[in-house]
Amino acid sequence: xxxxxxxxxxxxxxxxxxxxxxxxxxxxxxxxxxxxxxxxxxxxxxxxxxxxxxxxxxxxxxxxxxxxxxxxxxxxxxxxxxxxxxxxxxxxxxxxxxxxxxxxxxxxxxxxxxxxxxxxxxxxxxxxxxxxxxxxxxxxxxxxxxxxxxxxxxxxxxxxxxxxxxxxxxxxxxxxxxxxxxxxxxxxxxxxxxxxxxxxxxxxxxxxxxxxxxxxxxxxxxxxxxxxxxxxxxxxxxxxxxxxxxxxxxxxxxxxxxxxxxxxxxxxxxxxxxxxxxxxxxxxxxxxxxxxxxxxxxxxxxxxxxxxxxxxxxxxxxxxxxxxxxxxxxxxxxxxxxxxxxxxxxxxxxxxxxxxxxxxxxxxxxxxxxxxxxxxxxxxxxxxxxxxxxxxxxxxxxxxxxxxxxxxxxxxxxxxxxxxxxxxxxxxxxxxxxxxxxxxxxxxxxxxxxxxxxxxxxxxxxxxxxxxxxxxxxxxxxxxxxx
Amino acid sequence: xxxxxxxxxxxxxxxxxxxxxxxxxxxxxxxxxxxxxxxxxxxxxxxxxxxxxxxxxxxxxxxxxxxxxxxxxxxxxxxxxxxxxxxxxxxxxxxxxxxxxxxxxxxxxxxxxxxxxxxxxxxxxxxxxxxxxxxxxxxxxxxxxxxxxxxxxxxxxxxxxxxxxxxxxxxxxxxxxxxxxxxxxxxxxxxxxxxxxxxxxxxxxxxxx
Numbered sequence: 001x002x003x004x005x006x007x008x009x010x011x012x013x014x015x016x017x018x019x020x021x022x023x024x025x026x027x028x029x030x031x032x033x034x035x036x037x038x039x040x041x042x043x044x045x046x047x048x049x050x051x052x053x054x055x056x057x058x059x060x061x062x063x064x065x066x067x068x069x070x071x072x073x074x075x076x077x078x079x080x081x082x083x084x085x086x087x088x089x090x091x092x093x094x095x096x097x098x099x100x101x102x103x104x105x106x107x108x109x110x111x112x113x114x115x116x117x118x119x120x121x122x123x124x125x126x127x128x129x130x131x132x133x134x135x136x137x138x139x140x141x142x143x144x145x146x147x148x149x150x151x152x153x154x155x156x157x158x159x160x161x162x163x164x165x166x167x168x169x170x171x172x173x174x175x176x177x178x179x180x181x182x183x184x185x186x187x188x189x190x191x192x193x194x195x196x197x198x199x200x201x202x203x204x205x206x207x208x209x210x211x212x213x214x215x216x217x218x219x220x221x222x223x224x225x226x227x228x229x230x231x232x233x234x235x236x237x238x239x240x241x242x243x244x245x246x247x248x249x250x251x252x253x254x255x256x257x258x259x260x261x262x263x264x265x266x267x268x269x270x271x272x273x274x275x276x277x278x279x280x281x282x283x284x285x286x287x288x289x290x291x292x293x294x295x296x297x298x299x300x301x302x303x304x305x306x307x308x309x310x311x312x313x314x315x316x317x318x319x320x321x322x323x324x325x326x327x328x329x330x331x332x333x334x335x336x337x338x339x340x341x342x343x344x345x346x347x348x349x350x351x352x353x354x355x356x357x358x359x360x361x362x363x364x365x366x367x368x369x370x371x372x373x374x375x376x377x378x379x380x381x382x383x384x385x386x387x388x389x390x391x392x393x394x395x396x397x398x399x400x401x402x403x404x405x406x407x408x409x410x411x412x413x414x415x416x417x418x419x420x421x422x423x424x425x426x427x428x429x430x431x432x433x434x435x436x437x438x439x440x441x442x443x444x445x446x447x448x449x450x451x452x453x454x455x456x457x458x459x460x461x462x463x464x465x466x467x468x469x470x471x472x473x474x475x476x477x478x479x480x481x482x483x
Numbered sequence: 484x485x486x487x488x489x490x491x492x493x494x495x496x497x498x499x500x501x502x503x504x505x506x507x508x509x510x511x512x513x514x515x516x517x518x519x520x521x522x523x524x525x526x527x528x529x530x531x532x533x534x535x536x537x538x539x540x541x542x543x544x545x546x547x548x549x550x551x552x553x554x555x556x557x558x559x560x561x562x563x564x565x566x567x568x569x570x571x572x573x574x575x576x577x578x579x580x581x582x583x584x585x586x587x588x589x590x591x592x593x594x595x596x597x598x599x600x601x602x603x604x605x606x607x608x609x610x611x612x613x614x615x616x617x618x619x620x621x622x623x624x625x626x627x628x629x630x631x632x633x634x635x636x637x638x639x640x641x642x643x644x645x646x647x648x649x650x651x652x653x654x655x656x657x658x659x660x661x662x663x664x665x666x667x668x669x670x671x672x673x674x675x676x677x678x679x680x681x682x683x684x685x686x687x688x689x690x691x692x
Contacts, residue, residue: 096552099501099522106519139500139552140524203557236558239525248524303543305493305565312562313528 019050026053034060039068043368046271047337051264058263059152063182065270065368066189069361072374080131091129093137097122100142107251113158116168120149123171124187132378134385135191135199140243144195145187147247147262152183155257192377193361194275198243199381200388208351209279209358210235210242215346216283224290228297233308237316238282245269245278249323261329268333272340275362280339282319284332289318340364355383492533492544492660493565495595497587498572499580500551503610506643507572508546511653516644523550526562533657544657556590563595567660567667568604575609575619575640581629588633598667604659605636608652613642 026045030052033041042061045052052058101122108114125145129137153175158164168174175183197205214230225231240248250262269277286293296314304310322328344363352358360380361372496504505520505527512529528547535542547566549559563569569591573580588605597603609626612619623640630638637659639652 096500103520103522106521138554139522139550142522201554203554207557234561236525236561239558243524248521303491305491305545308561308564309493309545312526 023050023053026050027057030057030061034064037064039064040368043271046267047340049334049337050260051267051271054260055151055154055258055263058267059154059182059186061267062148062151062186062190062270066186066193068369068371069270069273069366070189070193070374070377071371072185076374083131089130089133091126091133091137093129094126096139097125097129097137097142100139101125104142104146105252107254109254112167113164116164116174117146117149119168120153120171120174121146124149124184127184128187128191131188132192132381134381136201138198138243140240140248141195141198143244143247144190146252147245147266148187148190149183150252150257151263151266152179152186158257190270192374192381193273193372194269194357196361196377196381196384197275197356197358200385202388202392204388204391205353205356205384206239206243207234208353208356210238212276212279212346212350212352212358213238213283213286215349216280217286220283220287221290224287224293227294228311229307230311233311237312237319238279241282241319242278246281246323249320261326261333264333268336268340269362272364273362273366273368274340274364275357276344276364277336277340281332281336284335284339285319285322285328286315288328288332288335289322293318353384353387355380355387490542492542492567492657492664494544494546494568494570494656494660495559495563495566495591496546496548496570496572497559497591498551499574499577499583502551502572502574502577502580503643504551504572505548507570507608507610507641507649508548510643510646510649512546514646516646523548525550525555525558535657535661542657542661544660560594563591566591566595566597567663568606568656569595570606570608570656571636572608572610573621574611575621575626576611576614578620581609581621581625584629585633601634602663602666604656604663605633606652606656606659607633607636607638609638609640610643612640612647613645 030042030045033045034057042064046061046065052061101118104121105114105117108117121142125137125142129135163174171180191199197209211234213235214225217230218225246265247262250259252259252262265277265281269275293314296318297310300310300314304313322332344358344365347358357363361377496508498504500522505523506516508529509515509517509520512531526547526549528545531544531546533542533544534540547562549555549562569588571584571587573584575581584607592600592603595603607626607630609621609623626638626640630636637655639648639655641648641652643649
């Protein structure tokens with residue numbers, strides 16, 4: 001393990017020299033690990049400060065790790081090649097891709113270079129989508145793929161390369177077909193191993209992941225958690241940070257194409273095989289900015305329509321502020337390194353689906369050398385898509401039920417019944433709703449009952465409630481029909 | 484925090500991806516335009532101090548910008564609550580964005596839980612009129628017809644890029660929001676006197692069973 005000493009006693013110039021030395025030293029060790037093809041050592045290096053140090057070695061490290069984590073048989077590769085070559089079928093999200101690609105790489109000032117990068121970005125996203133037509137593109141995916149592209153093209157050298165200064169019509173005018181293959185493989189593996197949950201047509205699984213942030217804060221700072229009532233609002237403040245792994249706000253710099261903080265977050269995810277890292281980072285940002293947040297809370301309390309707006313805005317503003325502060329990042333990242341979640345007990349009380357990346361490919365539990373077969377991972381994805389569809393139906397049903405409930409309660413109010421009857425009906429209705437809330441998926445009998453196999457008490461209770469609720473609804477309906 | 488904030492006007496901007504929601508908001512609040520806005524992910528907001536009518540009254544306008552891709556609507560919904568005006572934006576060069584205006588409005592009404600949907604103020608903006616005529620697919624007439632059909636909603640043809648009609652449109656938005664704010668404050672008083680209120684919690688806190 002490379003340990004980085006205490007820098008507090010050094011002047012800023014010394015620190016710079018020293019961090020440059022660290023970087024060079026680290027690069028040497030990384031090259032050694034690459035030469036020895038030591039996946040375990042590489043993973044270890046990627047986890048520590050500076051990550052994989054720079055983009056000369058970083059793409060090789062990512063490829064070595066990702067290729068090990070996701071095994072693609074030569075048969076798969078051949079099949080997929082055929083599919084891509086023969087597939088002229090347009091993916092349904094290509095229009096959205098176009099819109100976002102046109103708004104990408106905005107920090108790159110030279111138009112011709114920016115446009116070439118956009119061409120490449122578009123090419124790879126479309127290729128992934130056509131190859132995996134059941135994946136849905138989400139806004140923010142383009143930010144992540146931009147990062148991977150910049151890393152693999154080792155862009156710091158491009159100003160010396162003339163080929164970048166003419167508009168391209170084919171990615172091979174800029175990269176060798178070997179680079180293209182490596183880059184594509186990295187994009188495909190990173191997507192399937194870590195971003196799968198985001199690539200359905202809804203935000204359900206994204207929100208499930210976001211909801212882990214309050215749980216992490218609760219463990220770290222119960223006062224802040226209670227003060228902001230973080231369990232009572234959905235943590236939408238972190239949406240873009242999670243969906244883009246911070247690449248929406250951390251910008252790739254013009255000319256140097258550098259942003260080692262951003263790249264090292266990707267290093268951590270790939271080396272730890274842990275997609276909870278963006279969530280841990282966010283919770284660290286919040287806990288770290290406790291004083292500022294409490295102040296902002298007091299001074300803004302009358303500036304917002306409701307608690308949801310207030311908390312979401314002050315947290316989002318504060319984090320946006322901190323994200324541009326390198327010192328805060330140092331603190332937050334070193335805190336994150338000390339406290340990477342490998343214990344997945346936080347999942348037990350969450351809504352995260354059992355095929356989620358947080359349960360398998362991105363759980364942080366796997367050893368550097370264990371690997372997944374692509375078939376298995378594509379199967380996870382298929383299952384996630386099925387669950388996504390079920391959730392959708394469930395939510396529609398739930399909305400319908402809500403509407404029905406409010407109609408019934410309005411009718412009860414209008415019925416001019418004696419007070420006692422009214423109250424009884426309302427209580428029955430409440431019972432019925434709370435039953436429904438706890439067993440929202442009762443229409444999916446088969447799946448639902450499976451959970452209770454061998455547990456007769458639960459099963460009977462469930463059946464009982466089911467019948468009860470039907471009876472209640474029926475009797476309410478009868479009453480309404482009568483009056 | 485259930486009481487109405489009197490000097491706060493909350494405005495929600497909705498519309499398909501790429502119609503210019505962020506640009507319009509920045510043009511109004513900062514009087515700036517850039518070709519290089521990144522796609523909005525989640526929700527974002529800006530504030531502007533507005534002076535009302537004769538200058539006797541000041542208010543803060545909060546303009547909430549939302550991501551246009553459909554899936555992000557489930558986030559937007561959380562922010563619709565307490566809105567005083569909803570701005571619906573389409574792109575005059577993009578017929579699909581025009582066709583979707585109605586569903587954006589309906590979606591808003593379903594989720595915002597507004598007290599009286601019939602009187603809630605909407606404003607429609609047909610953006611990008613700076614683009615050459617041959618590329619404009621939706622005429623002013625078509626725009627007006629739809630605005631009328633949806634209940635005489637005020638319509639403005641705008642350009643965030645060339646700063647055409649943006650200020651006028653936001654004056655209308657401010658007027659509508661102010662009126663709504665007043666109505667809601669009155670309604671809140673009435674509501675408070677209602678004896679039985681059996682509004683139940685919403686379904687969002689589903690369990691993990």
